[in-house]
Amino acid sequence: MASAPLSLILELTHRCPLHCVYCSNPLEMQARQNEVDTETWKRVIDEAANLGILQLNLTGGEPTLREDLAELIAHGREKKLYSNVITSAVGLTEEKLKQYVDAGLDHIQLSIQDAQAGPANEYAGTKAHALKLKAAEMIKKFKLAFTVNMVIHRQNISRLEEMIELAIGLGADRLEIAHVQYYGWAFKNRALLLPTSEQVKKSMTIIYAAQERLKGKVRIDFATPDYFAKFPKACMGGWGATTILIDPAGRVMPCHSAMVIPGMVFDNVRDQSLSQIWEKSEAFNRFRGDGWMKGPCSSCDRKAVDFGGCRCQAFLVTGDAAATDPVCSLSPKRPQIKELIETANGAPISSSPQEWIYRKLKDTSS
Amino acid sequence: MPEGAIRLKGTSTEIVALCDGVRSVEDILIILKAKYPAKDPAELETETMDFLETLRNKRVLDF
Numbered sequence: 001m002a003s004a005p006l007s008l009i010l011e012l013t014h015r016c017p018l019h020c021v022y023c024s025n026p027l028e029m030q031a032r033q034n035e036v037d038t039e040t041w042k043r044v045i046d047e048a049a050n051l052g053i054l055q056l057n058l059t060g061g062e063p064t065l066r067e068d069l070a071e072l073i074a075h076g077r078e079k080k081l082y083s084n085v086i087t088s089a090v091g092l093t094e095e096k097l098k099q100y101v102d103a104g105l106d107h108i109q110l111s112i113q114d115a116q117a118g119p120a121n122e123y124a125g126t127k128a129h130a131l132k133l134k135a136a137e138m139i140k141k142f143k144l145a146f147t148v149n150m151v152i153h154r155q156n157i158s159r160l161e162e163m164i165e166l167a168i169g170l171g172a173d174r175l176e177i178a179h180v181q182y183y184g185w186a187f188k189n190r191a192l193l194l195p196t197s198e199q200v201k202k203s204m205t206i207i208y209a210a211q212e213r214l215k216g217k218v219r220i221d222f223a224t225p226d227y228f229a230k231f232p233k234a235c236m237g238g239w240g241a242t243t244i245l246i247d248p249a250g251r252v253m254p255c256h257s258a259m260v261i262p263g264m265v266f267d268n269v270r271d272q273s274l275s276q277i278w279e280k281s282e283a284f285n286r287f288r289g290d291g292w293m294k295g296p297c298s299s300c301d302r303k304a305v306d307f308g309g310c311r312c313q314a315f316l317v318t319g320d321a322a323a324t325d326p327v328c329s330l331s332p333k334r335p336q337i338k339e340l341i342e343t344a345n346g347a348p349i350s351s352s353p354q355e356w357i358y359r360k361l362k363d364t365s366s
Numbered sequence: 367m368p369e370g371a372i373r374l375k376g377t378s379t380e381i382v383a384l385c386d387g388v389r390s391v392e393d394i395l396i397i398l399k400a401k402y403p404a405k406d407p408a409e410l411e412t413e414t415m416d417f418l419e420t421l422r423n424k425r426v427l428d429f
Contacts, residue, residue, distance in 0.1 A: 006371055054371050055371070082367070084368060084369075107368045109368075145367075145368055173425055174425055176369070215423055216419075216422050216423055221369065
């Protein structure tokens with residue numbers, strides 16, 4: 001039996017001026033001509049509100065590339081949803097931002113790749129850093145909750161303190177620091193991104209200290225590096241439990257990387273209602289609850305805590321999507337993760353633009 | 367709130383409903399004390415302040 005979802009994530013487009021080396025978009029991206037139209041998105045927002053969803057997350061790619069973004073925000077507001085735009089800020093003008101705020105935008109998230117322009121532009125595959133700093137000034141002119149998103153990894157983690165200072169200086173109300181999650185493009189670039197154990201340890205100390213120091217002023221949310229944890233993350237709060245993600249072509253998924261799992265069939269909002277898909281679709285029901293679990297998960301006390309971890313990670317590392325998440329210390333496949341960490345610990349730390357695999361849309365006409 | 371939701375029950379719902387951006391913490395305490403005369407006022411104050419502090423740390427509100 002499906003519970004009521006809380007959060008809707010609309011990947012409005014895969015088009016993006018950035019080519020981040022750890023981009024969470026899938027390897028096979030949707031071109032502009034496949035994107036869902038405004039009327040369908042509005043219907044989806046209506047259906048989401050009826051399902052009990054509270055939050056409307058508008059992301060991409062770069063969502064501000066969609067001409068109808070303000071219209072969709074306004075529609076979300078009409079349905080009393082809390083709206084959030086996740087942007088690279090490339091192409092974001094004050095005029096556009098004003099339209100979004102006037103339409104009822106509650107929250108904006110700005111991604112920043114590093115404290116310094118050189119490396120930030122290297123990881124983003126484009127010269128966007130200076131523009132982002134200007135965008136933050138622009139955002140501060142509006143009454144808008146402002147989060148800075150920062151992804152940390154092997155190459156930039158040594159500048160973590162500087163990055164936190166930058167975000168505070170930009171006036172962030174909230175700072176989200178996330179270790180790279182190894183899916184999509186990040187899985188391709190894993191060797192260059194995976195930090196050493198020492199780096200991870202140091203980063204945790206820095207983050208906990210910053211959380212304490214900034215308590216009551218700036219909230220710092222931190223996504224743990226699960227390769228280094230003892231137990232897996234409670235991925236998505238459980239499969240098909242709280243979140244619905246829809247890709248630019250209208251395919252409805254339990255998470256942003258579910259399409260890596262073989263045999264997954266995603267229903268489309270162009271053909272069916274959201275509630276029908278949420279309740280009945282094979283994709284949402286495949287790993288819902290704990291009936292699908294095998295040992296050691298099926299008899300584990302933690303199965304209601306972490307839901308067996310992440311299905312995509314289980315597949316990517318072990319080849320079996322129903323296996324225990326291999327980052328779990330109880331997983332028989334844990335040695336594979338241990339080996340990766342040991343390799344990371346022994347390798348030199350450096351990167352150059354030539355080494356990265358950058359994301360690119362195949363269709364360049366869009 | 368960004369990237370999350372808080373499930374409110376009982377009096378926590380009432381307290382949040384009283385936070386309208388105009389009333390002060392003192393105003394809110396006066397209203398609550400009047401509504402719950404049987405509750406020890408000092409205890410009511412501590413519990414309310416703890417709850418507001420939790421919300422502040424989550425950056426849901428300022429006071």
